[in-house]
Amino acid sequence: MSERGNAQPAVLLDHVSKTFEKRKVLEDVSFQVGSGEAFGLLGRSGAGKSVTLKLIIGLLKPDQGKILVLGQEMQTLARDKLGEVRKKIGFLFQDAALFDSISVYENVAFPLRRHTGKSDAEIKDIVQQRLDDVGLSKEGRKMPSELSGGMRKRAGLARALALEPEVVLVDEPSSGLDHITAGEIYDLLLEMKQKRHVTLIAVTHDVAGARKFADKFAVLNRGRIVECGSFQELEESDDPVVRNLAAGAET
Amino acid sequence: MKTIIGWVVSFFRFAGELGVFASRAFRDLFRRPFEIGETVDQIFEAGLRSVPLIALSGFAFGVVLSLQTRSSMEQFGAESMVPQAISFGMFKDIGAVITSLLVAGRVGAGIGAQLAGMRVTEQIDALEALAVDSFKYLVVTRITACVIALPLLTTLLDFSGVMGGMISEMIVPGGMPAELYWRDAFAPMGWSDYVPSILKTVVFGFIIGTVSCYLGYTATQGATGVGRASTRSVVYSSLLVILSDVILVKLIFFWFPE
Amino acid sequence: MRSFSKKFWVGVFIVGGLLLFTVGLYVIGSYNQVFGGHFEVYTDFVSVDTLTKGARVRVSGMDAGQIGAIDVPRNAGNKFHLHLKVDEKFRQLVREDSVTTIDTAGMVGAKYVDIKMGSANSPLCNGCTLPSQAPFDMTALMKQGSGLVTSVQSTIDDVHKHVDAAIDNYSSIASNVNGVIGQVRPNVQKITSNAAQLTGNANAIAVGLRHGQGTAGKLLTDEEMAENVAKTIANANQTSANAVQASQNVDSMISSIQQNDLPDVHATVANAKDMSGQLDQAVGTFLAAGKNSNETTAEALHNTIQQANQAMGNLADDTEAVKHNFFLRGFFHRRGFFNLSDISRNQYAGTDFVKKPTVRVWIPDTGLFTMKPDGTLELTDQGQNIVNQNMSDLVPYLPHNPVMVEGYSETGLPDQQYLVSRQKALAVRTYLQSHFHLNSKLLGIMPMGNHPPQNTGKSEWSGVSLVLIKSR
Numbered sequence: 001m002s003e004r005g006n007a008q009p010a011v012l013l014d015h016v017s018k019t020f021e022k023r024k025v026l027e028d029v030s031f032q033v034g035s036g037e038a039f040g041l042l043g044r045s046g047a048g049k050s051v052t053l054k055l056i057i058g059l060l061k062p063d064q065g066k067i068l069v070l071g072q073e074m075q076t077l078a079r080d081k082l083g084e085v086r087k088k089i090g091f092l093f094q095d096a097a098l099f100d101s102i103s104v105y106e107n108v109a110f111p112l113r114r115h116t117g118k119s120d121a122e123i124k125d126i127v128q129q130r131l132d133d134v135g136l137s138k139e140g141r142k143m144p145s146e147l148s149g150g151m152r153k154r155a156g157l158a159r160a161l162a163l164e165p166e167v168v169l170v171d172e173p174s175s176g177l178d179h180i181t182a183g184e185i186y187d188l189l190l191e192m193k194q195k196r197h198v199t200l201i202a203v204t205h206d207v208a209g210a211r212k213f214a215d216k217f218a219v220l221n222r223g224r225i226v227e228c229g230s231f232q233e234l235e236e237s238d239d240p241v242v243r244n245l246a247a248g249a250e251t
Numbered sequence: 252m253k254t255i256i257g258w259v260v261s262f263f264r265f266a267g268e269l270g271v272f273a274s275r276a277f278r279d280l281f282r283r284p285f286e287i288g289e290t291v292d293q294i295f296e297a298g299l300r301s302v303p304l305i306a307l308s309g310f311a312f313g314v315v316l317s318l319q320t321r322s323s324m325e326q327f328g329a330e331s332m333v334p335q336a337i338s339f340g341m342f343k344d345i346g347a348v349i350t351s352l353l354v355a356g357r358v359g360a361g362i363g364a365q366l367a368g369m370r371v372t373e374q375i376d377a378l379e380a381l382a383v384d385s386f387k388y389l390v391v392t393r394i395t396a397c398v399i400a401l402p403l404l405t406t407l408l409d410f411s412g413v414m415g416g417m418i419s420e421m422i423v424p425g426g427m428p429a430e431l432y433w434r435d436a437f438a439p440m441g442w443s444d445y446v447p448s449i450l451k452t453v454v455f456g457f458i459i460g461t462v463s464c465y466l467g468y469t470a471t472q473g474a475t476g477v478g479r480a481s482t483r484s485v486v487y488s489s490l491l492v493i494l495s496d497v498i499l500v501k502l503i504f505f506w507f508p509e
Numbered sequence: 510m511r512s513f514s515k516k517f518w519v520g521v522f523i524v525g526g527l528l529l530f531t532v533g534l535y536v537i538g539s540y541n542q543v544f545g546g547h548f549e550v551y552t553d554f555v556s557v558d559t560l561t562k563g564a565r566v567r568v569s570g571m572d573a574g575q576i577g578a579i580d581v582p583r584n585a586g587n588k589f590h591l592h593l594k595v596d597e598k599f600r601q602l603v604r605e606d607s608v609t610t611i612d613t614a615g616m617v618g619a620k621y622v623d624i625k626m627g628s629a630n631s632p633l634c635n636g637c638t639l640p641s642q643a644p645f646d647m648t649a650l651m652k653q654g655s656g657l658v659t660s661v662q663s664t665i666d667d668v669h670k671h672v673d674a675a676i677d678n679y680s681s682i683a684s685n686v687n688g689v690i691g692q693v694r695p696n697v698q699k700i701t702s703n704a705a706q707l708t709g710n711a712n713a714i715a716v717g718l719r720h721g722q723g724t725a726g727k728l729l730t731d732e733e734m735a736e737n738v739a740k741t742i743a744n745a746n747q748t749s750a751n752a753v754q755a756s757q758n759v760d761s762m763i764s765s766i767q768q769n770d771l772p773d774v775h776a777t778v779a780n781a782k783d784m785s786g787q788l789d790q791a792v793g794t795f796l797a798a799g800k801n802s803n804e805t806t807a808e809a810l811h812n813t814i815q816q817a818n819q820a821m822g823n824l825a826d827d828t829e830a831v832k833h834n835f836f837l838r839g840f841f842h843r844r845g846f847f848n849l850s851d852i853s854r855n856q857y858a859g860t861d862f863v864k865k866p867t868v869r870v871w872i873p874d875t876g877l878f879t880m881k882p883d884g885t886l887e888l889t890d891q892g893q894n895i896v897n898q899n900m901s902d903l904v905p906y907l908p909h910n911p912v913m914v915e916g917y918s919e920t921g922l923p924d925q926q927y928l929v930s931r932q933k934a935l936a937v938r939t940y941l942q943s944h945f946h947l948n949s950k951l952l953g954i955m956p957m958g959n960h961p962p963q964n965t966g967k968s969e970w971s972g973v974s975l976v977l978i979k980s981r
Contacts, residue, residue, distance in 0.1 A: 059376050083382040091380035097373040101365075111381045159381075295515045299522045403526025410529055438572070440537050441563050449530065 008071055010035040010167055010199035011056055016065035018051055025051050027223040029065070033216070035166075038193050038200040040214030042207055042245060048223045049203035050094070053169045056201065057089055058082050070166060087115055090165035090198075094172045096156030098144035104155045105131070105140035111162045130158040134188060150181035157188060161196075168192070170202035174209050186212040207245055219245060272465045273457075279391045284384075289392040297358040297393070298400030302407065308353055309346070309408035313415025316340050321423065330425065334436035337416035342440065346409040347448050348496055351455040353408075354401060355488040359463040362393050363484030366467025367477040375468070390468055394460030401456035402449050409449070443507040451499045455492045462488040546597040547574055550624075551638040552609040553588035558620055560591070560611060565621035567612075568599045576622065593622060593639075604631035609641045857913075857955050863962040867978050868906065870899045874917075874972035878936060886936040893940060900945070903977045911951040912977050914938045917970040919959045931956035937973050 009032035018026040025048045033039040043049050054060045055067055058074040067074045072085050098107050108127045112118060118126070131137050134154035144152060153173070160168060173189060174182035190213040193200050204210050210217065211231055218228040219242045227234055227242040234246040320336040340346075366389060369375050378385040413436055420426040427435075463484035470480040554560075557579060566574040573595050580590035595603060604627020612623045624639065857863065877892040888896065903912060916934030918926045934954035942952055961967040961974070 054376070057380050059379055079384065083384075086380060086382035089380070091377070093373045093377055093380075095372060097377035099374055099377070100368075100372070114381070114383060291516050291519050294519045294522065298526075299518050302522070399523065402530070403523065406526055406530045406533065410533065437536050439565075441575075442534065442537060443563070445533055445537050 008035075009033055009068070010037070010070060011039075011201060012066075012068040013052070013056075014066040014068070016055060016062045016067060018048070018055060018060065018062050024223050026055075026062075029220070029223070029225050031218050031225060031228055033199055033201055035199055036197045037216055038189075038214045039202070040207075040210035040217045041201065041203040041220060042205065042210060042217055043203070043220035044205055048220055049205075050171055052220070053091070053171050053201070053203055056169060057086060057091055087111075087163055088166045090160030090163070090168040092153070092156050092160045092168070092170045092173070094175055095149075096144075096152040098147075098152060098155055098159070100144045102143075103140065104136065104142050104144060104147065107144065107155060108140075108159045108162050111159065115163060126162065127158075130162055131155075133161070134158045135184075149176050150184065153177065153185055154188065157185075157192075161192065164196070165198065167199045167201070170200065170204075172204055173202055174204060174206045182206070182209055183212075189213045207248060268469070269462065269465050272468075273461045275386065276390055276394050276461055276464070277457075279387050280395065282387075284387070286388050286392045289388055290395050293392045293396035294399055296361070297354070297396040298403060301354060301357055301400065301404055304353060304357060305350060305404045305408045306411045308349065309341070309411030310415035312349065312408075313337060313341065313412035313417075314419040316412065317416040317419035318423070321420075321426075325425075330427075331435060333420065334416065334427070334432045334434075335439050338413050338436035338440060339444065341409045341412035341416075343444050343448055344496070344500060346412060347405050347452045347455065348493065350405040350408045351401065351452060351459065351492045352489050354397070354404060354456075355459050355463075355492060356485055358397065358400075359459050359484040359488045360481045362460070362463035363467040363470075364477055364481035366390075366393075366464060367470030367480035368467075370468060370470045371473050371476055386468075390464040393464050394457060397456035397460035398453050399456070401452040401459070405449050405452045447503040447507055451496075451503065454495060454499060458491045458495060459488040462491060547594045548597060548600060549577060549636060550593050550595060550603060550634050551636070552591050552593060552622070552641045553638060554591065554609075554611065554641050555588050555643060557589045557591070558611045560620050560622065566593045566595060566624065567621055568595065568602050568624045569626040570623065571599075573599045573624070590638075591622065593624070595624070600633065602626045603634045603639070604628060605634050605637050605639070606631040607634060607639050609639050854955065854957065858962060863964070863976075867910075868902050869965065869974060869976045870902055871967070871970065872896065872899050872937075872973050872975070873970075874933065877972065878933060886932045888936055888940045893944070896937060896940060897944070899975060900941070903975060904945075906977050907945060908947055908951070910977055911953065912941065912947065912975060913953045913955055914941070915955045915957050915961075915974040915976060917957050917959060917961065917972055917974065919969055919971045923958055926958040927956050930958055933973050937975075 012032040014030050016026055016029045017024070029048075029052065031039075041049055041052060051060060055062055056069060056074070058067075058069075058077070061075045069085055070088060072081070074082065074085065077085065098104070099110065102110070105127055108130050109123050112123045112126060116123075127140070128137070131140055134157055136151060136154055136158065139147065139151060139155070144155070147155060157170075170189065173185045177185065186209050189200060189202065192198060193213055200213065202210060202214065216229070217231060217234055219226050219234065219237075219239075221239075221241050226239050227237045231246065234242050237243055237246070316337045317333060320333050320340075321330060324330050324332050324336065366375075369389070375385045375389065378388060416436070417429055417432045420432050421429055466480045466484045466487065470476040472479075560576060560579070562576055562578055564576045565572060566576060575594055577592040577594040579592070582588055582590070591609075593609075603624055607627035608625045610623050610625070611620055613620055627634070872895060876889060877895060878886040879889045879892075881887050914934040914937045916930035916932070916937075918929035918933065920926070920929065931954065934956060938952050938954050941947055957970075957974075959969045959971070961970050965974075
């Protein structure tokens with residue numbers, strides 16, 4: 001784990017561009033997230049936020065530029081090496097993406113069963129721990145379809161954290177949730193960051209929510225990074241779009 | 252004119268993509284890691300759960316074949332040919348095709364819908380994010396299950412068909428005793444009537460699995476995409492099964508000339 | 510646990526399916542002698558008659574194996590070489606003199622090779638090549654059959670012509686009824702060509718004649734003459750009906766042959782040929798009879814057509830007989846004797862002709878025969894006289910008792926003796942039939958070679974012997 005020094009950022013995007021059928025989704029995007037930092041990638045829907053996350057974990061490959069995660073260049077890694085890096089990354093999808101054919105418990109146990117040699121008893125302890133952490137101690141036997149949106153998101157977070165990742169990527173933590181439920185999720189993320197010292201990258205359009213846990217921000221507009229820095233820096237930005245976004249968070 | 256060119260282009264693109272998909276599936280079939288547990292689950296789904304459908308269909312088909320051939324054979328005084336007509340009908344080709352169509356309908360639709368659903372709800376991405384090779388985990392296991400299940404199901408359908416014919420022949424007036432039926436059904440048959448037609452369902456299984464997985468795995472456009480993938484899986488895999496049978500029948504004839 | 514039970518059931522599914530597949534292999538294999546011991550013999554055929562590799566092999570009708578391979582001949586003129594895989598248990602039955610044939614299972618069934626059981630004193634066949642019998646060719650039979658029909662047709666045409674000739678003859682003599690005959694003749698022709706129409710026509714004419722009406726009635730003043738013409742037409746009617754019957758019989762015979770797998774089809778055809786020979790003779794008789802012009806004109810016409818009628822009746826009878834001879838061999842038994850043209854010498858030796866002939870005359874062949882250009886024999890004029898004289902003993906019993914003409918020859922080897930003696934008998938019968946107007950059924954020939962029957966007191970003979978028996 002020598003890469004985990006402060007000298008090297010946990011995640012680095014270097015002049016990354018991505019095009020889908022002639023539509024430029026990302027153009028010359030560069031930012032870096034230091035180890036243990038909580039990073040909020042802000043922007044309206046369709047600004048290319050989700051694509052950025054998928055590029056980081058290697059589900060998509062950039063047309064141009066370089067992506068380094070924990071010192072590994074994602075787009076050039078062989079399949080098994082890529083898997084090794086991914087084990088160190090937790091990903092909470094927008095709609096949680098729980099496997100709907102197996103129970104919540106099995107969803108959380110899934111990565112443990114596949115990637116650790118742990119016994120059933122050990123796995124049971126860990127899963128129970130994770131479910132307790134997200135407040136779903138009693139929902140383990142339920143199927144994902146029986147859960148509410150917020151519970152699903154929490155279950156997804158439990159699964160993302162199952163392997164104790166170094167980097168956690170969160171796609172729209174608050175989407176489709178009411179304020180109270182969204183607030184619970186933010187609290188969980190903050191708690192996670194404080195307890196585990198993981199590197200957290202969340203993409204969201206909810207600037208106010210992001211302020212609760214993130215200490216560094218970047219704003220994406222039409223595929224470009226228009227501002228990068230602390231929340232204060234956003235408020236003082238020259239770009240009216242960024243200022244508006246930041247101002248929206250105050251209300 | 253433009254639409255016709257569009258159709259032609261999309262047809263060849265479909266064929267090309269399906270071919271790449273199939274060759275990838277074929278290659279990954281022999282590469283570690285083998286997803287044994289998931290394969291077992293899929294054989295359970297595709298194979299075991301199809302058993303009642305296949306056995307009943309085969310039985311009913313045998314009864315129908317017996318009644319049909321009997322009524323026409325009677326005109327020539329060739330009732331003694333009925334068992335042979337049934338066993339040849341079931342074993343030589345129709346049994347394999349019927350099984351494949353039934354499986355395409357039951358399993359193909361299921362695979363198409365399930366994978367498309369997983370695709371649009373990002374479950375496939377989630378698998379990848381959890382460092383699982385989704386292609387191997389979802390696609391190869393399902394194709395393997397189809398390839399393993401189809402020959403076994405075909406054997407089951409063939410025998411239940413002959414069984415159905417036997418019971419029908421025992422009941423129908425002027426029919427024949429079971430022992431005689433059994434003998435007459437199998438005496439004129441050789442291994443070349445039996446083995447190739449069952450083995451060729453391996454190909455049918457590969458086609459059904461591959462086509463359904465391809466359409467599900469590459470689905471887009473949310474909930475409508477799921478329904479479309481399911482329907483197309485049945486239509487395309489049935490069609491390809493029948494088309495490939497045309498070629499396979501000829502090939503088998505070439506390898507087992509008789 | 511769930512995953513355990515799932516694995517268990519998948520195991521049951523796979524093992525069960527494989528088991529079923531294996532059972533299939535054994536069930537199918539057991540009927541194909543794949544697992545049992547077998548030995549290989551060979552046979553050659555000019556035509557494989559749609560046989561294929563894997564086709565069934567039977568030993569005396571019992572399933573015994575399959576064709577292992579068929580070697581295609583390298584050169585025209587060579588035969589197909591068949592490898593027959595036969596189950597071990599039939600080893601004792603397949604001998605070097607076992608004959609193979611290609612047979613059909615049922616009416617529309619598959620072809621198979623049948624190995625006839627060999628004789629016990631012949632050595633076992635260990636990889637030998639068995640003699641084969643060429644498959645029976647239905648098309649060849651059909652050709653013969655159609656030839657037969659053609660000859661019947663030409664016979665009917667002959668009869669037809671002769672009716673015309675007789676009418677011509679009649680018209681030249683009875684010049685006063687020329688006009689009448691001119692009008693009757695087309696009727697007769699029409700009548701003889703169409704049996705159904707004929708009945709109506711004949712009735713109408715006969716009724717008209719009887720009532721003295723119509724052109725013919727007015728001109729025919731003589732009551733007796735009118736009656737004769739009526740009879741004549743009735744006879745012509747019968748003649749035509751018989752001709753139709755004869756050809757129908759031939760048709761039905763051929764269709765019967767097509768439908769049945771007859772062992773003796775060749776013999777049937779031979780018989781049919783013989784029958785048509787008899788028919789020719791019948792026509793010969795008929796023609797000869799027509800030349801007798803010393804009868805009254807009306808009588809002559811009457812007689813002529815009556816004879817034609819009789820000839821056609823015989824033809825109808827004969828075709829019927831030929832048919833029944835092969836489907837119901839008892840047909841002639843019911844009559845008390847065999848078809849005289851179709852019994853072997855051994856059969857003949859057991860009949861009453863030999864055991865207790867009522868009349869038997871011996872005719873030596875000095876001066877009896879002359880050889881025709883085609884190599885067949887014919888009675889000389891002197892020979893005819895000799896035969897006529899010798900017939901005087903038999904004449905009292907004619908024409909209702911059967912007469913057998915035995916031929917004898919002493920020269921050459923047995924086969925030549927047989928052929929020559931048959932020629933002699935045939936020549937005498939031809940003469941007897943035409944001269945004494947004998948029913949062909951009651952006139953048989955028997956080539957005896959040089960062996961007179963035992964109780965005749967003769968040890969050898971060259972010539973002929975006429976035998977008559979009161980059969981009924």
